[in-house]
Amino acid sequence: MIQVIKNGTVITMDDKREKKYEKLDIVITEGEITELTENYQGPYDKIIDATNKIILPGLINCHTHLGMSIFRATNDNLNLQDWLNHKIWPIENHMTDEDVYYTTLLSCIEMIKTGTTTSNDMYFGVGGSLKAIEETKVRSVFSRCLTGKDSDSKKRIEEFKSLIKENQGKDLLTFTVTPHSMYTCSKEDLLEYEKIATEFHLPIHMHYSENQSEVEGIIKEYQTSPAQALKDLGYLNHKLILAHGTFISEEDQRILASHDVSIATNPVSNLNLGCGIADLVQYKKNGINLCLGTDGQGSGNNLNMFYHMSVVDQLQKAKYQDPTVMGSYDVLKMATINGAKALNLENKIGSIEKGKKADMIILDLNNTEIYPTVDLITQVVHNVESNNVDTTIINGKVLMENHKLTIEVDEEKLKENIHKIIDRLMEKEAK
Amino acid sequence: MIQVIKNGTVITMDDKREKKYEKLDIVITEGEITELTENYQGPYDKIIDATNKIILPGLINCHTHLGMSIFRATNDNLNLQDWLNHKIWPIENHMTDEDVYYTTLLSCIEMIKTGTTTSNDMYFGVGGSLKAIEETKVRSVFSRCLTGKDSDSKKRIEEFKSLIKENQGKDLLTFTVTPHSMYTCSKEDLLEYEKIATEFHLPIHMHYSENQSEVEGIIKEYQTSPAQALKDLGYLNHKLILAHGTFISEEDQRILASHDVSIATNPVSNLNLGCGIADLVQYKKNGINLCLGTDGQGSGNNLNMFYHMSVVDQLQKAKYQDPTVMGSYDVLKMATINGAKALNLENKIGSIEKGKKADMIILDLNNTEIYPTVDLITQVVHNVESNNVDTTIINGKVLMENHKLTIEVDEEKLKENIHKIIDRLMEKEAK
Numbered sequence: 045m046i047q048v049i050k051n052g053t054v055i056t057m058d059d060k061r062e063k064k065y066e067k068l069d070i071v072i073t074e075g076e077i078t079e080l081t082e083n084y085q086g087p088y089d090k091i092i093d094a095t096n097k098i099i100l101p102g103l104i105n106c107h108t109h110l111g112m113s114i115f116r117a118t119n120d121n122l123n124l125q126d127w128l129n130h131k132i133w134p135i136e137n138h139m140t141d142e143d144v145y146y147t148t149l150l151s152c153i154e155m156i157k158t159g160t161t162t163s164n165d166m167y168f169g170v171g172g173s174l175k176a177i178e179e180t181k182v183r184s185v186f187s188r189c190l191t192g193k194d195s196d197s198k199k200r201i202e203e204f205k206s207l208i209k210e211n212q213g214k215d216l217l218t219f220t221v222t223p224h225s226m227y228t229c230s231k232e233d234l235l236e237y238e239k240i241a242t243e244f245h246l247p248i249h250m251h252y253s254e255n256q257s258e259v260e261g262i263i264k265e266y267q268t269s270p271a272q273a274l275k276d277l278g279y280l281n282h283k284l285i286l287a288h289g290t291f292i293s294e295e296d297q298r299i300l301a302s303h304d305v306s307i308a309t310n311p312v313s314n315l316n317l318g319c320g321i322a323d324l325v326q327y328k329k330n331g332i333n334l335c336l337g338t339d340g341q342g343s344g345n346n347l348n349m350f351y352h353m354s355v356v357d358q359l360q361k362a363k364y365q366d367p368t369v370m371g372s373y374d375v376l377k378m379a380t381i382n383g384a385k386a387l388n389l390e391n392k393i394g395s396i397e398k399g400k401k402a403d404m405i406i407l408d409l410n411n412t413e414i415y416p417t418v419d420l421i422t423q424v425v426h427n428v429e430s431n432n433v434d435t436t437i438i439n440g441k442v443l444m445e446n447h448k449l450t451i452e453v454d455e456e457k458l459k460e461n462i463h464k465i466i467d468r469l470m471e472k473e474a475k
Numbered sequence: 476m477i478q479v480i481k482n483g484t485v486i487t488m489d490d491k492r493e494k495k496y497e498k499l500d501i502v503i504t505e506g507e508i509t510e511l512t513e514n515y516q517g518p519y520d521k522i523i524d525a526t527n528k529i530i531l532p533g534l535i536n537c538h539t540h541l542g543m544s545i546f547r548a549t550n551d552n553l554n555l556q557d558w559l560n561h562k563i564w565p566i567e568n569h570m571t572d573e574d575v576y577y578t579t580l581l582s583c584i585e586m587i588k589t590g591t592t593t594s595n596d597m598y599f600g601v602g603g604s605l606k607a608i609e610e611t612k613v614r615s616v617f618s619r620c621l622t623g624k625d626s627d628s629k630k631r632i633e634e635f636k637s638l639i640k641e642n643q644g645k646d647l648l649t650f651t652v653t654p655h656s657m658y659t660c661s662k663e664d665l666l667e668y669e670k671i672a673t674e675f676h677l678p679i680h681m682h683y684s685e686n687q688s689e690v691e692g693i694i695k696e697y698q699t700s701p702a703q704a705l706k707d708l709g710y711l712n713h714k715l716i717l718a719h720g721t722f723i724s725e726e727d728q729r730i731l732a733s734h735d736v737s738i739a740t741n742p743v744s745n746l747n748l749g750c751g752i753a754d755l756v757q758y759k760k761n762g763i764n765l766c767l768g769t770d771g772q773g774s775g776n777n778l779n780m781f782y783h784m785s786v787v788d789q790l791q792k793a794k795y796q797d798p799t800v801m802g803s804y805d806v807l808k809m810a811t812i813n814g815a816k817a818l819n820l821e822n823k824i825g826s827i828e829k830g831k832k833a834d835m836i837i838l839d840l841n842n843t844e845i846y847p848t849v850d851l852i853t854q855v856v857h858n859v860e861s862n863n864v865d866t867t868i869i870n871g872k873v874l875m876e877n878h879k880l881t882i883e884v885d886e887e888k889l890k891e892n893i894h895k896i897i898d899r900l901m902e903k904e905a906k
Contacts, residue, residue, distance in 0.1 A: 116845070117853040121802045150846065157844045256796070315789035318798035345785075345857045346845060354776075355786065358746035362790075365687070367749035371552045412886050413588045413861045414547070414777060415581065416893050418901065422548040426776045430844045431862040455843050462847050470849065 045089045047072040047440065052094025052406065054080070055424065057101050057380045057395040064373065065420055070099065072402040075215075075440030080398060092445070094406050097434060098424065100376075101395050102161025102183075102403035103349040104383030106308035107249075107287040107337025109189075110151035110177075111144040111167040114466050115342030124255055124317040124343075132342060135469050136168075143469070144169025146461045148176035151347060153453065155182055156443050158348040159405040159433040164285060164308070164337070164387055166222040166249055170207060177217070180451055183403060183438055185387045187222040187249060192233035201240065208244055215439060218388070219244070220285065225251035226270065227258050231277070238278050247283035247388055254288040255319040271296035280305070285386050287337055290314050290322045294330075301331040306386030309378075311356040313339035321359050325369045335383040336375070349379050350428040357425060372425035406435035476520045478503040478871065483525025483837065485511070486855065488532050488811045488826040495804065496851055501530065503833040506646075506871030511829060523876070525837055528865060529855065531807075532826050533592025533614075533834035534780040535814030537739035538680075538718040538768025540620075541582035541608070542575040542598040545897050546773030555686055555748040555774075563773060566900050567599075574900070575600025577892045579607035582778060584884065586613055587874050589779040590836040590864040595716060595739070595768070595818055597653040597680060601638060608648070611882055614834060614869055616818045618653035618680060623664035632671065639675055647870060649819070650675070651716065656682035657701065658689050662708070669709050678714035678819055685719040686750040702727035711736070716817050718768055721745050721753045725761075732762040737817030740809075742787040744770035752790050756800045766814040767806070780810050781859040788856060803856035837866035 049070040056065070071079035071086070079086075118131055139147075144167065155163060162183040167173055170188045177184045188204045190197075208219050221241045223229045229237070241248050253259050253270055266273035271292070274280055280303040289307040292300065300307075309322050324334055338344040338352050345351075353375045360370040384394025393403045407428060409417050414427040436444040443451055480501040487496075502510035502517070510517075549562055570578075575598065586594060593614040598604055601619045608615045619635045621628075639650050652672040654660045660668070672679050684690050684701055697704035702723070705711055711734040720738040723731065731738075740753050755765055769775040769783050776782075784806045791801040815825025824834045838859060840848050845858040867875040874882055 114847060114849070116847060116849055117857050118849050119798065120850060120853040121799050123798050150843065154844050312789065315793040316798060318792045318796045320796045321793055348844065355789070358743065358786070359793075361749045362746040362752055365749045365751045367550065367554050367747060368552050410890070412581065412890065413585050413779070415890050416545060416547060416897060418545070418547055418549050418897065419551060422551040426548050429860040429862065431860065459841070459843065459846050466847055466849065 045074060046087060047090045047092065048084055048088045049092045049094050049099060049406070050084070052097050052099040053420070054099045054396055055376070055421070056080070056397065057377065058397045070396065070404070072440050075402055077396060077398055077400050077402050080396065092406070092435065092442070096410060098407040098409060098420065099396065100159070100405050100407060100424065101380045101393065102405050102436065102438060103159050103379045104162045104335070104387065104394060105155070105160045105338055105347060105349055106164045106285060106306070106335040106383045106386055107310055107339055108151070108163045108165045108347065109167045109340035110148040110163060110165050111139070111169055111173055112340030112342050113147045113150040113154070114462060114470065115340060117341065117345050119316040119343050122317070124319060127317060127343065138469055139169060141169045141172040143172070143465050145172030145176050146458065146465060148173040149180065149453070149458060150462055151341070152176055152180035152182050153449070153455065153458070154347045156180065156436045156449065157433060158350065158430045159407070159436060160347060160349050161403040161405070161436065161438045162383070162387070162389070162393060164220070164249060170204070174207070180453070181216065181438060181441055181443060183216045183393070185218050185220055185389070187220045189222050189224050190229070190233070190237055191224045192229035197233070201236070205240065208246070220247045220249040222249045226262050226273065234277050238282070241282045247285060248279055249285040250287065252286035252289050253291050254314070255317070256291050259291050269293060269296050271299040275299060283388055288314065288319070288322070289327070290319045292327065294326070297327055297330040297332060306333040306335050306382070308335050308337040308386065309356060310337045310339040310344060311359055312345060312352050313343035315355070316343050316345070321363050323363070324356070325360050325364060333382055333385055334378050335386040336378040348430055350425070353379050354426045372422045375425050376421065402437055402440040404437050405433055407432050408434040476505060477518060478521045478523065479515055479519040480523045480525050480530060480837070481515070483528050483530040484851070485530045485827055486807070486852070487511070487828065488808065489828045501827065501835070503871050506833055508827060508829055508831050508833050511827065523837070523866065523873070527841060529838040529840060529851065530827065531590070531836050531838060531855065532811045532824065533836050533867065533869060534590050534810045535593045535766070535818065535825060536586070536591045536769055536778060536780055537595045537716060537737070537766040537814045537817055538741055538770055539582070539594045539596045539778065540598045540771035541579040541594060541596050542570070542600055542604055543771030543773050544578045544581040544585070545893060545901065546771060548772065548776050550747040550774050553748070555750060558748060558774065569900055570600060572600045572603040574603070574896050576603030576607050577889065577896060579604040580611065580884070580889060581893055582772070583607055583611035583613050584880070584886065584889070585778045587611065587867045587880065588864060589781065589861045590838070590867060591778060591780050592834040592836070592867065592869045593814070593818070593820070593824060595651070595680060601635070605638070611884070612647065612869060612872055612874060614647045614824070616649050616651055616820070618651045620653050620655050621660070621664070621668050622655045623660035628664070632667070636671065651678045651680040653680045657693050657704065665708050669713070672713045678716060679710060680716040681718065683717035683720050684722050685745070686748070687722050690722045700724060700727050702730040706730060714819055719745065719750070719753070720758070721750045723758065725757070728758055728761040728763060737764040737766050737813070739766050739768040739817065740787060741768045741770040741775060742790055743776060743783050744774035746786070747774050747776070752794050754794070755787070756791050756795060764813055764816055765809050766817040767809040779861055781856070784810050785857045803853045806856050807852065833868055833871040835868050836864055838863050839865040
């Protein structure tokens with residue numbers, strides 16, 4: 045099947061092109077971008093008219109817990125440890141795989157509606173989660189969060205290994221190994237998890253240096269810096285995605301930069317839980333690949349990457365009291381091509397280029413509330429809301445067109461189910 | 476005419492009530508709130524069904540330049556002085572009163588659609604601006620920005636005085652005197668403007684301590700601190716709304732707190748222009764009334780107060796690396812009742828209370844992207860986007876109902892006119 049997206053203004057995120065955006069027709073053949081041209085006149089099966097609209101690579105959310113949608117915006121006035129210990133973990137313990145199916149399904153729809161086409165997820169209840177991901181046809185880098193503490197730890201590892209084997213070669217699904225963090229997993233556990241990464245050639249995704257007290261704890265426990273400790277554990281021999289990285293010393297930045305490490309920053313979650321503002325400007329100077337995550341909705345409020353892009357840009361400008369240290373285009377890179385690099389998917393996604401998979405979104409910026417668009421890139425990063433996301437395409441498949449989902453899902457029924465889960469699990473907390 | 480809003484959950488922002496939100500019917504008689512009751516059974520002319528919806532006092536934007544909508548999101552990589560000198564002022568010089576009519580009209584519609592019912596505006600082109608404000612029936616605290624530098628300065632002052640006299644006693648319109656700032660106006664000019672405040676018993680609204688270099692300049696020029704300089708100029712004898720106040724020393728905070736001064740913080744603008752993060756937690760501790768502004772769209776990106784509320788809350792939590800220092804309800808106060816206090820309108824607006832004017836908005840939070848609502852106040856402050864604003868009522872008049880404007884305005888025609896203005900004024904900048 046040949047689909048053509050006609051007459052749109054394309055922000056390709058392809059640094060090899062001269063312009064940051066240009067009028068281009070995009071030809072998609074069997075899910076792959078086969079042509080980018082000024083006025084396509086060839087054959088087609090379907091045309092999508094993008095006149096006066098903007099086309100962008102699908103956004104890549106590099107740190108999610110898709111199953112946490114029912115904890116949305118529950119972080120007010122709570123620091124990280126209190127929030128986890130009192131608000132999240134006691135409730136999560138009662139969640140079933142079926143619960144996680146519904147909560148993940150809600151997150152997948154939120155992503156499609158807000159323009160995210162790939163997530164890098166870690167959670168539990170993997171059976172339910174994977175079912176939701178596959179049903180909604182979003183691209184996923186997936187894992188089972190390994191916490192070590194679990195009494196069924198060994199069993200979980202075996203289950204996870206089976207999961208990887210069963211799902212090899214799928215178009216929309218790849219895996220990472222995800223120890224929860226150095227502060228929740230023992231050294232022995234971490235060494236055990238590292239073996240899985242070696243066995244299956246998988247990247248490792250984990251929480252890292254989320255707040256200052258975590259860093260202090262690691263230094264005390266390992267008698268060395270967090271990055272050096274990771275190195276000693278063999279983790280820097282793997283492709284590594286470190287979520288948060290709010291506090292990284294200059295010396296540790298250099299260690300990380302000399303290996304295949306990406307920092308997935310979660311600015312909104314860090315603000316909400318009082319973890320502080322990561323020094324991304326310095327990380328970038330030192331050569332670390334920076335990508336963007338929302339974290340779960342509990343601490344990050346939502347999965348709308350546009351909101352998170354706006355915040356991360358503004359924060360660095362504020363931190364330095366200098367608006368020239370970062371910019372809208374840098375942030376757009378974090379949410380697209382840098383994310384693809386972090387997830388080992390740069391040959392497939394992250395930019396609109398011939399030969400890549402057709403993961404892209406179409407934005408309509410013509411509503412009065414955000415009119416006019418004077419500087420396109422700044423407008424996209426700072427003023428786009430979910431209702432500006434018009435169409436979402438993953439792997440060439442149109443999952444939403446003109447704001448209407450094309451996948452089969454009964455949104456009202458889903459919300460009812462979510463409501464029931466909350467009633468059961470969170471009644472005491474919901475007041 | 477009696478209107479009843481039935482079955483909604485009302486966040487009254489009335490501290491005298493026991494609960495932060497409750498199910499209440501609201502009775503509006505001739506534009507005034509006449510009853511708040513659990514199940515109204517009396518007479519009515521119109522019912523608005525708010526089942527499963529949230530009702531909030533209309534938001535109050537305490538620092539705007541409504542005429543600046545065409546500069547939306549033009550701040551990328553520019554500091555305050557470069558942005559003003561190179562991006563804004565050269566273009567503003569060519570704007571006519573008619574241009575300002577259209578640009579203000581666009582802003583008024585943006586406000587109605589995003590739930591703001593009152594703005595505290597300073598700009599030029601007052602004839603055009605006032606026409607747009609009156610046509611759209613938004614509540615306005617209004618002024619002509621007095622810059623001193625203008626060669627027609629005396630004439631402008633006389634025009635402004637006439638404007639005040641002509642518009643006295645209007646329901647939706649009050650005035651402030653607005654010197655642009657201490658760094659743009661001479662001492663002589665500032666003393667001249669102070670006399671207008673005395674003559675007409677008006678509050679004063681001005682830019683103040685927006686960035687560090689401004690503060691240093693004032694100290695050098697006045698040989699005293701900015702707050703002491705304001706005191707010496709007689710400004711602290713008036714009700715004062717200071718926009719920004721990003722840098723205020725502890726000593727100056729105490730001076731301001733012992734007078735009738737409000738700080739209208741503009742967090743997004745301050746972030747974008749690298750001005751830093753105001754220490755609102757400390758200001759509040761010292762007893763200063765805090766309210767919220769968006770600034771113009773040029774530096775603030777948009778007039779959507781929900782976006783700005785979310786950012787201001789998160790920033791204070793980050794500044795202190797402590798999420799308990801501020802919270803969603805504090806921020807909601809800044810955007811409602813505190814704003815009313817700042818603008819001398821606390822007897823009229825800012826909360827949903829018997830006897831106040833019916834300025835309120837209805838939110839629909841049932842869309843899948845932000846489902847579910849677990850903690851209502853946090854959800855309202857952090858996850859509401861413009862498409863959640865369902866209905867906007869000002870002075871009892873429904874200006875938007877179920878997302879449809881009821882005022883007569885051709886949005887497409889307006890956008891065409893805006894486009895033409897940009898083509899004329901900003902062609903070189905728009906690339």
